[in-house]
Amino acid sequence: MDVGLFDFALPPESIALRPASPRDSARMLVLDGTATRDARVTDLPGALRAGDLLVFNDTRVIPAQLEGRRGDARVGATLHKREGPRRWRAFVRNARRLRDGDTIDFGEGVTAIASDRDDDGSLALDFAGEEPVETLLERAGRMPLPPYIAGKRPTDARDLDDYQTMFAAEPGAVAAPTAALHFTPALMASLEAAGIGHATLTLHVGAGTFLPVKGEDTDQHRMHAEWGRIDAATAERLNAVRAAGGRVIAVGTTSLRLIESASDAAGIVHPFEGDTAIFITPGYRFRGIDGLVTNFHLPRSTLFMLVSALMGRERMQAAYAHAIQTGYRFYSYGDASLLLP
Structure with missing residues (x-):
């Protein structure tokens, strides 16, 4: 149609x-x-x-939005779907600055390796460490408000x-x-x-x-x-x-x-x-x-x-x-x- x-x-x-x-x-x-x-x-x-x-x-x-860096490049990630115990597929802002195997530092001791780029532009993120990914997200992530709200005001504690x-x-x-x-x-x-x-x-x-x-x-x-x-x-x-x-x-x-x-x-x-x-x-x-x-x-x-x-x-x-x-x-x-x- x-x-x-x-x-x-x-x-x-x-x-x-x-x-x-x-x-x-x-x-x-x-x-x-x-x-x-x-x-x-x-x-x-x-x-x-x-x-x-x-x-x-x-x-x-879950607090599924992350802001990080790969070297000098700023990278934003919105997790989309869990693919394994430590792997999430994510839509990544500035993904053109990433290659398979690159490590993204999201701060607060949270890092992930990017790989497996899909035709839709999404990437797989494999989170490092032994802590549950949910714990990492609580530390470094923020609430994923829809873009038509997030574009008009920042996420805050009320959300x-x-x-x-x-x-x-x-x-x-x-x-x-x-x-x-x-x-x-x-x-x-x-x-x-x-x-x-x-x-x-x-x-x-x-x-x-x-x-x-x-x-x-x-x-x-x-x-x-x-x-x-x-x-x-x-x-x-x-x-x-x-x-x-x-x-x-x-x-x-x-x-x-x-x-x-x-x-x-x-x-x-x-x-x-x-x-x-x-x-x-x-x-x-x-x-x-x-x-x-x-x-x-x-x-x-x-x-x-x-x-x-x-x-x-x-x-x-x-x-x-x-x-x-x-x-x-x-x-x-x-x-x-x-x-x-």
């Missing part, structure tokens, strides 16, 4: 630089069937039905909390599953009181989530693989909810992509552990989910293509135009939408 079909004009002032406070006070645009209405995230219990199940991603963001969800438990993501940032213990209690359950899975979000679609046709885009897991008990629970007439509502595109990766043609979710590079565009038939809570996404992005596949491209273009006109806040720290096809 023509990537230009998924373009729209977004004013820079629509980009949120901080989350709503409290988190669940964010606005929420509800698309339910053919109806569209404005609401708040706190209205979610009334927008769903008893017996529905919300599925959250329990990945935890250490703001950019983690209340479900964050499994370290390994280099970007937050941001739809879940809106959820609070108070909101979860209200959902439980309304008979709406929740479950968790794990998908370690990679830096590839920030990469634009560079080609003019979706067939030219290469999705980066991310590691995920749905255990047997969770798969069984998702299947039981739908068998009983409830709906499985993914919280975030990461949860949705993993559920769809684990679902068969009959809509049965199976246990899953491994990489997924699923790319969902209009024409895709959804198998494992019945709805989605998600933020507002970038023009021409794979995520706007995904929501267009779920709700229809023209419907989403109209919804985003309404959101822009009425002052919804976009991207990772922005407002939410509830999409129920």
Whole structure:
């Protein structure tokens, strides 16, 4: 498909630089069937039905951005995906200054050897020493805010909390599953009181989530693989909810992509552990989910293509135009939408 079909004009002032406070006070645009209405995230219990199940991603963001030197050259690295106990693939700024075997000094006693350059420009980094890489990152790394926020202000201490969800438990993501940032213990209690359950899975979000679609046709885009897991008990629970007439509502595109990766043609979710590079565009038939809570996404992005596949491209273009006109806040720290096809 023509990537230009998924373009729209977004004013820079629509980009949120901080989350709503409290988190669940964010606005929420509800698309339910053919109806569209404005609401708040706190209205979610009334927008769903008893017996529905919300599925959250329990990945935890690690301090995956590093600044270092190779000799006199400054080098920046954003870790993307773990490839071994001490090896991470990373997108590297100023990578042209690096050759296979070069050592990058990230300060604080943290060094890594670069190698194995990929066609996408990423490199493998093998971290030196005996300490766990997670310990090294805590010492030398910083929170990997998306470029559309980091380009407007520096990362600060607030982001250490703001950019983690209340479900964050499994370290390994280099970007937050941001739809879940809106959820609070108070909101979860209200959902439980309304008979709406929740479950968790794990998908370690990679830096590839920030990469634009560079080609003019979706067939030219290469999705980066991310590691995920749905255990047997969770798969069984998702299947039981739908068998009983409830709906499985993914919280975030990461949860949705993993559920769809684990679902068969009959809509049965199976246990899953491994990489997924699923790319969902209009024409895709959804198998494992019945709805989605998600933020507002970038023009021409794979995520706007995904929501267009779920709700229809023209419907989403109209919804985003309404959101822009009425002052919804976009991207990772922005407002939410509830999409129920």
